[in-house]
Amino acid sequence: MLINCVAYRHGQKLGDITVSAIPEHLAQPDCLVWVALQDPTPDEITHFGHQFALHPLAVEDALHGHQRPKLEEYGDTLFLVMKTLEPDRENGIHVGEVDLFVGRNFLLSIRNRTRKGFQDVRARCEREPHLLAHGSGFVLYALMDAVVDRYLGVIHRLEDELDSIEGRLFLKGSSARRNIAALYALKRKLIAVHHAAAPLHEATARLYGGRVPPPCHELPEYFRDVDDHLSRILHTVESQRDLLATAIQVNIAMISLDESSISKKLAAYAALFAVPTMIAGIYGMNFDYMPELRTPLGYPLSLLSMVVLDVLLWRRFRRAGWL
Numbered sequence: 099m100l101i102n103c104v105a106y107r108h109g110q111k112l113g114d115i116t117v118s119a120i121p122e123h124l125a126q127p128d129c130l131v132w133v134a135l136q137d138p139t140p141d142e143i144t145h146f147g148h149q150f151a152l153h154p155l156a157v158e159d160a161l162h163g164h165q166r167p168k169l170e171e172y173g174d175t176l177f178l179v180m181k182t183l184e185p186d187r188e189n190g191i192h193v194g195e196v197d198l199f200v201g202r203n204f205l206l207s208i209r210n211r212t213r214k215g216f217q218d219v220r221a222r223c224e225r226e227p228h229l230l231a232h233g234s235g236f237v238l239y240a241l242m243d244a245v246v247d248r249y250l251g252v253i254h255r256l257e258d259e260l261d262s263i264e265g266r267l268f269l270k271g272s273s274a275r276r277n278i279a280a281l282y283a284l285k286r287k288l289i290a291v292h293h294a295a296a297p298l299h300e301a302t303a304r305l306y307g308g309r310v311p312p313p314c315h316e317l318p319e320y321f322r323d324v325d326d327h328l329s330r331i332l333h334t335v336e337s338q339r340d341l342l343a344t345a346i347q348v349n350i351a352m353i354s355l356d357e358s359s360i361s362k363k364l365a366a367y368a369a370l371f372a373v374p375t376m377i378a379g380i381y382g383m384n385f386d387y388m389p390e391l392r393t394p395l396g397y398p399l400s401l402l403s404m405v406v407l408d409v410l411l412w413r414r415f416r417r418a419g420w421l
Contacts, residue, residue, distance in 0.1 A: 100142070101134040102220065109227030120149050124204060130233050131204040134216065138208060150206055152199055153177070160197045163210050167294060169301035174312050176200040178238070178301065180245050181294035182212045183252045189259070191252060191287050193294070196245065198238060200313050205234040207241060219244045235313040239320040242302070246327045249295055253334050256287055260338060264345055267352065274353045281346050288342065292335050299328040366415040373411065374404040 105112040105123045107130070115123060115131070123129045135142060140161050147157040153172035159165055165179040182194040194212035198205065209215065219240045223230045230236055263280050302325045305311065306318035314321060377400055381388070393399075415421045 099136050099138060101136050101215065103133045104131075104220075106130040106132065106230060109229070109231035111224055117145075117149065120204075124150070127203060129203055130230075130237075132220070132234075132237055133204070133206045134209070134220075135207065136209045136215070137211070143208065146206055150175075150199060150201060150204055152206075156199065160199075160208055163195060163197075165195065165197070167297035167301060169304055171311055174202055176238070176311050176313060178242075180242065180298055182209075182214075182245055183249055183291060183294055184213055185252060185255055190283075191290050193290060196241070198241060200234050200238050202312065203233060205237045214248075216241060216244060232316050233313065235315070235317045236320070238313065239317055239324065242298075242321075242324050243327075246295075246298075246324055246331070249291060249331050250327070252287075252291060253331055253338075256284060256291070256338060257334075259284055260341060260345070264341075267345065267349055274349060277349050278346070281342060281349065285339070285342055288335055288339055292332070295328055295331045295335065299325065299332060302328060362420040366411075366420040369411055369415070370408050373407045377404055 100117070103115055103117060103120070105115045105119075107126075107128055112123075112129075120131055120133070123131050133146065135146070138146075143157060143160050146152075147154075147160075152175065156170065156172055156175070156177040159177070159179070167181055168179050170177045176199070178198040178200065180196045180198070182196055184192045184194065186192040192211075192213060195210045196212065197208040197210070199208075207216070219237075223237060223240050263277060263284065267277055302321055305314045305321035306325070307322075310318060381396075381400060412421065
């Protein structure tokens with residue numbers, strides 16, 4: 099589906115144009131054509147591929163979708179794949195994809211499986227015509243910056259989620275199984291963020307310093323800023339993964355402590371029952387030559403021995419924390 103097809107000259111918006119008028123504006127070196135598609139059909143992608151004379155291999159990648167974040171050069175045209183991350187209603191992460199074709203005076207963006215668009219990016223660019231005058235390179239930066247900023251929002255949400263889980267670890271009556279499940283679910287989310295940010299970090303490093311692709315010649319400091327944000331995101335992800343691993347180990351240790359406490363209680367109660375059982379077993383053997391059997395006080399003394407020994411054991415276990 100076609101979302102926007104707009105032409106600009108020297109950073110100023112000329113207006114919406116028809117698809118058939120794209121070649122006419124592309125023929126003007128001082129014009130910039132920015133086309134946005136959302137969940138397009140294969141025929142639409144192929145059609146715009148012909149309109150912008152895109153490389154067949156890049157068009158094929160856009161047709162297949164589900165690409166790993168990457169940056170490829172085809173002559174003077176860049177093909178960039180980015181993953182979008184958005185929180186969903188079930189406290190998970192919805193992963194989408196954005197494919198960008200960036201030429202000397204055009205930019206084609208293709209959104210797949212994304213919920214939030216980039217209208218705010220277009221509005222930002224149009225509010226800064228002096229920067230938009232740099233052409234497709236600035237639009238590329240603005241889109242990358244918006245995607246990376248959404249990563250930061252997801253990271254902050256995951257940090258809050260980890261703090262909440264850590265707070266539940268030491269609550270009495272908290273379910274260890276539920277905590278483990280929540281920690282592993284959080285781990286999968288962090289992996290999703292890492293899979294989106296790490297390859298994009300590698301790609302962004304090629305947009306400043308050294309040999310810079312033609313559309314990005316005048317904006318190296320802007321792409322360096324995006325790269326810095328990605329570095330911070332990856333550092334935060336690694337820190338969160340370390341904290342997550344520690345939380346999992348703590349939770350497992352607490353499960354072991356609980357199991358050890360239960361074993362101690364069972365052993366203590368078994369000892370309390372073992373003393374009367376032993377005494378009763380001794381005097382239940384019915385030998386003829388057992389002097390205590392014919393003692394008038396034998397029965398109450400045996401009961402008293404059982405009670406006294408159990409009380410002593412109970413006090414000892416109580417002091418030791420077993421009961």
